[in-house]
Amino acid sequence: MTEQKTLSVTILDRDYLVACPSGQEKKLTEAAETLNEKMREIREHGKVFGIERIAVMAALNLTHELLQTRPESATDRTALDRLHAKLDSALPGANSLDSLGLDLGD
Template identity: 55%
Template sequence: MAEKSTTVEVNILDKEYLVACPEDARSELEKAARHLDRKMREIRSSGKVYGTERIAVMAALNITHELLQSSGLSGSAETVLGEMDRKLDRALESDGR
């Protein structure tokens, strides 16, 4: 039997998005959206990154990094992610924004 799907409205950086998800996953989706919104607001308020797309990419990288660290990330993988983070920071700074 197929799970019933519902459409959930979430707000991220003051924009509304409609997302389809199983009814029993609604609260997890809303929690994830609140977490993403918080991370994106932190990045925007730092003043180092401009543009919603760039802020979203930085938030995604940060959240992924946190997830991998909490999952027992190996030292070499952590080094690679750290270097990716530094390169992205430098690229965004040199972009003049």
């Protein structure tokens, strides 16, 4: 069972206590900082009011950015798979990129 910790993060000047798996504190803090920055940008543009609406717009924007980084077609996926295979064969002593902690969206 993974040990859970409680981490305090601040988003739009509000403090939140969030459960976090042990060892993931830095990633959660970075995620909260990214969300806070995006929500501040939206609030400063002054066209969206209310924290819920700001949060939804920030979530939509961040999700859109995430989806832009994914392969868009089977051709892209095939190219990534070929690159993955080439890197696997070029890295002595490493069975796969997975051993390096890299995730190519499999």
